[in-house]
Each structure stands twice: as C-alpha cells, then as structure tokens.
Amino acid sequence: MRPSGRSASQVRPITITRHFTAHAEGSVLVEFGDTKVICTASVEESVPRWLKGKGQGWVTAEYGMLPRATHSRNRREAASGKQGGRTLEIQRLIARSLRAAVDLEVLGEQMITVDCDVIQADGGTRTASITGAMVALTDAIQVMMEKGLLKKNPLKTTIAAVSVGIYQGTPVCDLDYAEDSSAETDMNVIMNREGKIIEIQGTAEGEAFSTEELMAMLSLAKDGIAEIINIQQAALES
Amino acid sequence: MRPSGRSASQVRPITITRHFTAHAEGSVLVEFGDTKVICTASVEESVPRWLKGKGQGWVTAEYGMLPRATHSRNRREAASGKQGGRTLEIQRLIARSLRAAVDLEVLGEQMITVDCDVIQADGGTRTASITGAMVALTDAIQVMMEKGLLKKNPLKTTIAAVSVGIYQGTPVCDLDYAEDSSAETDMNVIMNREGKIIEIQGTAEGEAFSTEELMAMLSLAKDGIAEIINIQQAALES
Amino acid sequence: MRPSGRSASQVRPITITRHFTAHAEGSVLVEFGDTKVICTASVEESVPRWLKGKGQGWVTAEYGMLPRATHSRNRREAASGKQGGRTLEIQRLIARSLRAAVDLEVLGEQMITVDCDVIQADGGTRTASITGAMVALTDAIQVMMEKGLLKKNPLKTTIAAVSVGIYQGTPVCDLDYAEDSSAETDMNVIMNREGKIIEIQGTAEGEAFSTEELMAMLSLAKDGIAEIINIQQAALES
C-alpha cells in the first residue's frame, strides 16, 4: 500500500498552468501533487560566445529551490556562493532533455533559457521540472514564430519525465517524498512522445536491483509518461 | 496623470494570501498590483553563534528574484556566485524593519528567517516584501505559541511599507515600474501601526528635492501605510 | 550632554587635506574628528562596457576600511573573499551621491572612480567619505580640464553629507562612535549647496520616530551641511 493510497501505476494529479507569470515568453506552473515548480522560458536573440558563427542555437536550463520549499529550510545557494552538486546535476539533465526535442540548426543563432524554480517540494522535482519546462519551451517557440524570429518550428518531438522506483518491494510510478525517502531504488525516466528513451537514471538506494526489476520500472514509466504527455497536450490546446 | 490611471494617493490593489506553501511556519503570497512576492518565515530553535548564551533571539531576512521576474532575464545570483549589492541592501532593510516589531528577549534563543522571493516584479518589490514578511512572521509566531516554543507573544507592534515618489512633478504613492523607472525621486517608508517611522530612504534620481516635497511624500506614505496595515489585519483575521 | 561636550548642533572639527597621496588625480584626507578617510579620485579615459557608445561618462565609488581602523580588528574583506553588505551599501550610496553632482553627458565617455578608505573610524565614516570624495572629484575634474580631457566643467553643484540622530532623547548633529552606538535613531543626509536633498536614510535603532523628530533632525542636517560645504570650499581655494 502506497502512503498516498495510489495504485502502483498511478501518477499524482498533474496540473499545468500556462501564462503563470507575466514577462517570460513561456511561463508555466507545473504541479505533480504537492510538488510545485515555476518554469519560465526566456528568449535571447544571440548565442553563448563558444557557439557564435556556427549557425545553430542553444537551449539551456537552470534549476533552483526556494529555501523553504522543503520540510526544513535549506541554505540559499546565492548566499552560500555556489550551486550545489545536486542542483548542477539536475539543471544539466533538464537542459540535455530539452535539447533532445529541438533541432538546434532550425533554431538559428538564438538561445532559450528555461528556469525551473521549485516553490514547494514533495518528491519528483526534477521530473516535474522537465515536464513543465517542455510546455514553457513550446510556448516560447510559439511566441518566436509569431514575432517572426523563426521561419520553421524547431521542435522535433515533445518530451516528458516521470520517476519510478521500488517501494517496499513493489515497483511504483511517480514517487512522492514519503516514498522517495525510503525507496530501495529510484529511477528517473525521460521519454519522447514516440515512447523512446531520452534519458534513464536509476540508482539503488538500498538493495541492488535486477534486470527484471529494471524492466518492470521501465514499463511503468512508459505508461506514466504517455499519460503525462496527454496532459501536456491538453494544456497546450486549452 | 499616472500611467495606471490611479489618483496620486491611491495604492495598487493589494492582496495577501496566507498558507501559500505547505512547509513554512508562515507562508504568504503578497501582491501589490502586478508585483508578486512569496514570503516564508522559518523557525529554528537556536541562534547564530555570535548570539549564543545572550538570552535573546534573532530575526533575519533574505531576498531574491526569480531570474525572469523582470522584463528581461537577469543572471541567477546562485550561478554568478554572489548576491549583488542591491539584493544585500534590500534584505538588510527587510530584516532591520522586522526586528523593529519584535522583542528579541521575549523571543528567547530562537531564530526566525524570512525569505522574500519575487516571482513577478512591477516596482515596489522591497515594500511589498516587507509588508508580506510581517504577515508571515506573525503567522510563524502564532505557530510557535501553539507549539509552546513561546510563553509570551514577542510582537511589539506591526509594520508595513510603501514607496512614494515624485513623478512628473507630483508626489504619488506606491509607484509601479512605469513610474519608478522615470521618477525624479524615489522614497521607501516603513512605519509601525502607531504611525511612527521605522525607516525612511529617499533618493533623488533626477532632481534634488526640498524639505516641502519630502513632507508631501511622507504624508502620502502615512496614509498609504495605514491602509496597508488594515489589509494585513484583515488577512490575519480571515 | 554629548560625550564629546559638543552642543547639539555642533559638528566635529573637520579638516580636508588635498594632494594627500601622489599618484591620484584627486587625493584627499578628510577628518571628521577622529574619523579619518583617504579619498582618491582616479580618471580613466573609457567607460564600462555597458555604457560604451552611449555618449556619456560614469562616476563610481568603492569603500573600504583598514582592518584595524576600528576598536577591534575586523577581517580583511580581500581575505574573506567578498565585500560585506554594509560595504556594498555604503559604496553604492557614495557613488549615487556623487553622480547627483555631475552632468554625465558633459563628462563624455570617461570614468572617474573614487576610492574611500577609512584608516581610523570614530562614527560617521560614510558621511565623511562623501564629503571628502566630493573634493577629490573636484580636483580630478580640474586635472582633466587642464589636460584637455574636458571642454566644459561637468560639475552641476557640490554636495556634502552629515549624520544626525536622536541621542538620549535629543536631536544631535554629526554623531561620533560613542553616540552612534547608543543612539535611538541614526540618519544620514546628503544635500547639495542649494540646500536640497540628494539622499536621506533614517533608521530607528531603538524607538520609532515621529515626523516632528524627522524635521528636527533634518533642520540640524541642513545647518551642518551648509557649514561643511564652506569647509570644502575653503579647502578647494587654499
């Protein structure tokens, strides 16, 4: 029995609120149950120096948490003078995943930065961030099309993410904090709408896991992501 | 005529949403028109090292802005490796103002940290932050009373803040970004519910100003703050 | 009775020594009683990158204290790896105040940096710094005129600063450390020679203060600054 009473394959209620803040080209509040992340996509008509003159664009991401998004207050990274290893790892993952959805040559010498800021955390902040970031990115690209900054849509596919894991011996989908903090295995899966894998990261927190367990988790992830992509699509059409 | 169509003494619509996020002892979303700030108050049952054994508590504050809270994206302070001068100045002001409302000896050897994170900026982020922070602080103290961490309420008064300025020759109250960015003079005033001054910071951006103009601005601030303190009170009673 | 035996409106003995060090275009040792600050103005024939090509110049300031300028030794900011919030706040104030005296378009694409380094502190280091910086800036501009770097004098006015406060219930002018450390209210006022306000920053350290008290302090500041501007003038003419 999961602490939330959900079935093993059941994802939390997911809501995606577009146009959440006023200034960004794409701005989304994504909620996976009690996990809430603001994702904004910002367009810049130039690229980082190392890409200048190469005829392609760039998509990058940054991740942060408000100090009291969690049960006890964490030190503000701006005050401690650097982003921690976990933060860097997550923002690298978000950026890599988003780039898998974009044809950077079609984007041209322009850059899109997606900021994912967690305002409330209850497990799965990185998968919620990726899911929301994809919608914010889509909106920003739409704005670029309307402004004439793009002649052709650079999106090759759409992506979404979900966490899966083994909790008390059973594979489950979309772990919340209560599950995540005591799961034997925790795995984040990012897939595209064709059901192919963009990234998979699985860690044995307690017990090492078998290939069969991996397969069971992957199967749950596939179904969960398909459902999440439908929710993304519905939000974009609303 | 003000860009927003408001009268010279009219503050923007102000809303205060309590219990905005789940984990903090006090959590408020404060909105001054399109300026939106999340203020959370976190309680810690110890004090910084330099205060240990002195029989008093501490109230401090930190301030931040999401990178795309503004018209164009600002660099994330956690990524640039330090908080800028403006950020430090604002968070020192918030903390100092809040401490003017608290009897630190009654608080005992406990610390309250108020985080003010701007998610959307349209002028007046520091005065909105102080106003929201006061409510979050009040809620956190209430939680401490209920948990038995305090025998007596350490609040001596309540405070609120508003900006005033001279826009196109006329003193006005609660400047939005359109006014703020072209005002001749910009002044932030923090007062308590007794109508006394906690802090006043006035800067001539364009023309130097006279004592008479200072008085006119101060008078607007007094009325504005009285109104804002009523809004705080109503929020706390709801 | 003030610890120094001064009357409520009496400023400390103020001396301004020009050409204090050899290399800077403007170099001043300013003394407000036992507070001693070296102010040097350095001219650069270019502007920061963000101002390039805008046809205007820039005036900026930096502030520091020798580690043992104070009663007990403070950690050297260069060794701790960053300037503290107080330092940043003060140098932003100095720079803003000086810019209020200069027509940046007449200055052209040139920059003047004023360094204020406190070698001995006894209260009022920021107001002494501003007062001395104004003289160093004036000397540097004179050098630029003589070198042909300026066709027209960009100075619009002259400014000076003084602190006022409420000490044991009485408004007093130019607080020394003994007063400053126990004052109920501390206010820094910067005015130009026309008697108009450039900046006002008042903080209730202990008790909140009334509009009447603000007025009384402002009146003391006005007289004090008029006297200090005379001392600046005399130094410049010697």
Place this chain on the structure above:
Amino acid sequence: MRPSGRSASQVRPITITRHFTAHAEGSVLVEFGDTKVICTASVEESVPRWLKGKGQGWVTAEYGMLPRATHSRNRREAASGKQGGRTLEIQRLIARSLRAAVDLEVLGEQMITVDCDVIQADGGTRTASITGAMVALTDAIQVMMEKGLLKKNPLKTTIAAVSVGIYQGTPVCDLDYAEDSSAETDMNVIMNREGKIIEIQGTAEGEAFSTEELMAMLSLAKDGIAEIINIQQAALES
C-alpha cells in the same frame, strides 16, 4: 567496425597497478586502454560533523583531471575557483557506487575518501575511476583491519563499472574517445559481483533509444563487468 578494431563486446586491455603511490592506505593506477586514473583511498578516524554520534562511517569520493589529460588543455578547476558540474556529477556517482559496497555501520565512525585523478583521458574515465576506486578501497580496508581499526570487514560486495553505447547503430562495450564522441547513445552501468545493478545512467546523445536497445546494451554491460570484476580480483590476489 570499431575504430580500435575491437569486437562489439570486447573491453579494452585493463590493468590495475596496486601500491602506485606511497602514502595512501590504498593507491591504484587503473588503465582502461589509454585512459589512466590514479585512485587513492585515504582513511580518517572521524566522520563529517553531520554524522557525528550516529554510530556509522562514511565513504566519499572526489574526482579531478589534470589540465592536459585531454586533447586540448582544460582550465585547472582550482584556478577557476570551482569544480564544474560534470566533475561534481562524476564524483557524486563514484561515491554513491562505493557506498553500495560498504556496510557503513560496520565501518564505525571512520571515513574513507577516494580521490580519482585522471592523468590521461581516452573515454570512460568515470567507469575506470569506479573500477579502480573499488580496489583502492579494498586495500584501505585491509590496512584498517591490520591496524585494528576494524573488527569486521565492512565490505558487502564488490562493484565495477563499464560504459556501453550505440555506435553507428550497433551496441558496443567500453567506448573509447573516438567512439564516445560520436555515439548515438552513451550509458554507464555499475553492477556488483552478484550481477545486480547499482546504478544505470543512459543518455541519448543523438537518437532516442528503444527498450530493446537498452536491453542489448545492458547485456553487454553485464558480461563486461563480470570480466572486469575478475581482473579486479586477480589484482587483489597478486
């Protein structure tokens, strides 16, 4: 055909030289073909502050590359003032993997730090690091046993790592730089000697990959790791 002429399942020649440097409790030079990493394990008879009094030990890791371990010189991280995101990500992975082999309660309040420093890079530095680190850790634990710092061996299993990927459409094992830099998919697998998964991290660099491709890669990894564990064992017995 692989650039190196190896078959799809063939790992590079792997050598493990123990006692490579003189001072560390465990010191290994591990070579996966032209990738060479010095792994040293250092024992400390205390734990980090956050673990004090909890009756358990800690195993951690740090990773670095000499500036010219690679084709062109990289900036020295000590000079740039911080470890990059890739470095932090790798050292977190190494540490997590090693902890999966150790019973931290049996270790008691002692800490082992494994430093992995790449002196020459040709792809697969993180898997070579983990493989060498496991041997250095084993040697350090042996020293602790001999010195009487441990009553019981805290090793629960042994682990090793290998990279797999899809190169020109074919799944291959233990990619060198020539393959790694143009592979469609890159996956790092860490397993224990029981053939169970400790960590799996797969990234689609070019094309997204299917579950079937994931299985094919995982199967290659299993065989490769079994072989590598034999090489570790032989080194430990020599």
Place this chain on the structure above:
Amino acid sequence: MRPSGRSASQVRPITITRHFTAHAEGSVLVEFGDTKVICTASVEESVPRWLKGKGQGWVTAEYGMLPRATHSRNRREAASGKQGGRTLEIQRLIARSLRAAVDLEVLGEQMITVDCDVIQADGGTRTASITGAMVALTDAIQVMMEKGLLKKNPLKTTIAAVSVGIYQGTPVCDLDYAEDSSAETDMNVIMNREGKIIEIQGTAEGEAFSTEELMAMLSLAKDGIAEIINIQQAALES
C-alpha cells in the same frame, strides 16, 4: 647615476611615525622615500584553532594596497573576490620574517596580527612593510607587557629589510620604482640586528647573475639594514 641622485649604497630618507592611528596596540606609518605604509599590530588573546592547546602563540601578517597607491589604479582585491598571488606571497614573507624575531612559546596562547597597508607606492613596499611591522610589533608587545598579558618579553631580536639590485650594471641599495622597474636583478634581504640572514630572495629580471654579484648586493644590504635598524631603534626610543 641613480635616477634619484643617490649614491649606490645610499638608502632613501626613512621615517617611522609611531602611534599613527588610535585603536591598534601598535600603529606605525613607515616611509621609505615616497613609499608609505601603515602597519598596525593587533593583539588577540587566543590562537587559531590548529594551535589550540599547544602552549604557544602565533604572529601573522596581512598585506594590501589601496587601489590608487600606484601610478594607475589597480582593481580592489576585496571587489575581485580574492587576494592575488603577489599579495599572498608578500604577506607570507612578512609573517615569516616577524616570527623569526619572536619566541612563540614565551608569547603563550595569544596572537598578534600585523596589517601592512600601502597608501603610496614607489618601490620597496615589502621591505618598508617588514621594517615598519617590526616597530608596530614591538609596540604591541610593550602594551601586552603593561597590561600583564606577558610575563616576559618574547622578542629574541629585531629585524629589518631592504631591497638591493643591479641597476645598469651597478649594485645599488633600496631601489625606488624608477630603478626597480628596469633593474636586471632584484633582491630582498631581511636580517636581524646581529647581521645574520633571516630571508633572502633574489630574482634575475633580465640577466642571470653571478655569485660575485650576489655577494656585492648582500654586502650593500648588510650596511643598509644596519642603518635601518638604527632608525627603528631611534623611533622606539623617542
């Protein structure tokens, strides 16, 4: 012919002003011609953590330059976020030299920090700093004796420093900036009052130098330092 008209062995006019600032236990303005350094010695009744309980004291030093002590303005180290290599090298040299004059066990668990801040530079700032620091240290120790913090004087000797070099083929003593910037060889010598060497650092800036040239420079240094030690002594007796 030296630019200053001095003879080869002639040091610049040297003045040592004691009690230069008010708060430090020792405070000296030392001038070697146009090089001017404020040296303050601060006493702390404790030692750094790594020395606690070892029954000995510590003497350390820090060095800095005001940004416009030199011909053109240097970036403030506090603003750039770190002390440069030259600064660290100099302050390590000053501290090491001073410790050669002190019996740290007699000092007991107390620390003296000497700050050397250059307010005007014209060559030889490190040798002027060491010379002035020795006097400030002596005054601070005298204060400690008077306060009863020391039962016995921990000074074993007194030290002073001078630079020597080869300028246009001729060995000269106490180089000023005009000489220093074009000398073939630059050597700093620190000796005690017994004429023995504490530290010698010689660098060939242009041509490598012979043992004979080294001897000639060392001989000049010996005479110069003897003269400087007399000046220190006279200052301490005044």
Place this chain on the structure above:
Amino acid sequence: MRPSGRSASQVRPITITRHFTAHAEGSVLVEFGDTKVICTASVEESVPRWLKGKGQGWVTAEYGMLPRATHSRNRREAASGKQGGRTLEIQRLIARSLRAAVDLEVLGEQMITVDCDVIQADGGTRTASITGAMVALTDAIQVMMEKGLLKKNPLKTTIAAVSVGIYQGTPVCDLDYAEDSSAETDMNVIMNREGKIIEIQGTAEGEAFSTEELMAMLSLAKDGIAEIINIQQAALES
C-alpha cells in the same frame, strides 16, 4: 649523518621520463627520489589579452598536488574554491624561472603553459617541478619547430633547480622530507647551464644564517645543478 645515508653534496637518484602522457606537446615524469611530478607543456597559438599585438609570446606555469601526494590528505584546492598561497607562490616561481630561459620575442604571439602536478611528495617538489618543466618545455618547443610554428628556437639557455639547506649544522644538497621538515635553513636555487643564478630564495626556519653559510650552500647548489643539467641533457638525447 643524513637520514637517507647520502653524503652532504649528494643529490637523490633523479629520473626523467619523457612522453609520459599522450596528449601534451611536452610531457615528463620527473622523480627526485620519492618525489614524483608530472610536468606537461601545452602550446596555444595565441597570447593572453594583455599581450595581444605586442609581438611577443608568453610562458606560464601552474602547480598542483594530488590530495594524497602527502603523508596525510590535504583538501583538494578545486573543492576549497581557491589555490592556496603556497601554491600560487610556487607556480609564480616556476613560470618566472622558465621565462628566464626563453626569448619571448622569438616565441612570437604564442603561449606555452606548463602544468606541474605532484603525484607523490617527499620534499623538493618545487625544484623537481622546475627541473622537469624545463624538459617538457624543450620538448614542446621541438614540436613547435617541427610543426612550423617557430622559425627559430627561442631557448636561450636551459635551467635547473635544487634545494640546499643546513641540516643539524651541516650544509646539505637536495633535502628530502625528513631533512626538510627539521632543517634550520632551507634554500631553493635556480641556475642556468652557464652556472649563473636565475633565482635564489633562502629562509631561516630556525636559526638565522651567516654569509659564510649562504656561500657554502650556494656552492653545493652549483655542483648539484650542474649534475642535474647533465641528467636533463641525457634525457633529451635519449
């Protein structure tokens, strides 16, 4: 009697292994007894910004130690966020010494960076680094000649370094850690093949030393360096 049983003038067994790692233009493993340093020379076809357009090249150096090169583990400088004073001092010395061997104008607008990374330390790491760096630099210049990046060889001479000191009252050459940690005096000498001095740095760790002792040490250094230059030469010819 020296701990190692060597005679007073005897250097440790010195080996120089060229082409130690694969990618660098020059790569050397230098061993002075148990002190082992990897020295790599990297060529860049441009110069630092401050040298652009001046028609000359640059030679620089960086120094590091693996955390467990020493008896107990040192904190990794990349993790602590800055290079320590000792590190900066050593790398400045290495770079200065190498530049004394190179005609920077003949080098043209190109830069060579020599990295010296200590993998095992037993005293004398800076002199071993300089000695190995000279060979790596020579190899890199040879590669530049072969690639046509240089028309003429910019080497003016060759340099080497050795430490000398006074151990238990006797001058000795090439101190190992056992001697170094208890020597009264420690001196590093860098000379060229003509037997002239490039740099000399002598420090009295315990007792101050006389001119006669300096001469005795210098004489030992001269012989030691002559021998080391022969070893360098033999390595370059092999």
